[in-house]
């Protein structure tokens with residue numbers, strides 16, 4: 001006998017993974033250059049040179065300590081450097097003691113859900129949303145409720161949100177810039193959300209935490225602003241990652257920030273650490289605690305994503321696709337040209353375009369295009385997108 005839940009999670013078919021495998025098989029037949037794989041969110045630009053330089057220096061200079069355990073919450077020096085960087089950027093006064101370093105944003109989220117969940121608690125995600133939220137929330141023993149998408153601009157459908165919040169709501173997950181829509185929530189949207197959460201927290205006599213999942217915080221395009229969420233809503237917990245901003249997804253480094261003015265901040269921080277302990281994380285990778293904290297004011301060269309975005313948005317709109325304005329991240333989420341996004345994704349395969357159906361993100365009728373690819377591949381893919389559109393005329 002094994003756990004049904006875990007067996008199910010371990011053997012479930014992943015649409016993205018299947019597309020990726022299909023792409024490899026197809027490449028063997030038609031050639032790699034003729035398959036246009038937009039399925040994976042793996043950064044395509046290298047990390048800044050300073051990352052490797054620091055890693056090599058540390059390996060040379062500190063061979064005895066750099067591979068050792070660190071304190072569970074992360075090395076004090078590294079945490080201080082992260083806090084100082086946030087303070088320089090956002091005018092805050094955090095200390096290293098407000099940060100708990102994690103194995104990427106995924107672990108940060110798991111620690112937060114584990115920390116907050118009491119029997120009967122629920123969390124709310126806003127579609128379109130990162131599908132792993134359901135796995136993480138349920139893994140913590142809570143229930144995930146989903147607000148249907150506002151499909152014109154992918155901001156928030158507040159009527160739908162208000163109808164889902166009740167006394168069981170422990171937290172709302174916000175992901176901006178968003179995977180899969182690329183949309184950035186405006187300051188007005190976030191202020192309105194803060195007002196709703198403040199009113200409901202008061203009505204129910206307990207805080208509703210805002211969990212701000214921010215792996216794409218640094219990937220934001222001209223004319224858009226990613227507001228610092230804790231400055232708009234006090235009970236915000238930030239889950240961050242260096243996977244995308246520094247192009248280090250395999251190195252697994254992120255953090256939870258528990259700002260000191262959050263309700264019961266000391267207890268929340270202790271519970272985050274307790275959740276990390278119970279999940280067996282021990283500590284975030286030691287070498288990359290140092291490397292990322294020494295490079296945390298840098299980013300990879302994000303200009304490639306801006307170029308890709310402009311090229312795709314302009315071209316797809318000109319071909320007749322409906323695309324909500326993406327302010328950040330490296331995803332586009334156009335409407336599928338038929339209501340069934342799975343059928344549309346299948347049709348796209350006939351043109352060797354690999355696009356992820358939106359249903360898995362809670363937003364049927366759309367597909368996700370991950371444009372963290374070479375610009376030149378996008379140029380070559382444009383005639384395929386045109387032919388796909390024409391096949392519906």
Ligand code: PLP
Pocket residue numbers: 041103104105106107130175179213215240241242243249253254
């Ligand atoms: N949250 C969102 C919205 C993501 O897109 C991802 C990864 O793609 C994660 C969290 C997990 O990121 P990490 O690699 O830091 O675990």
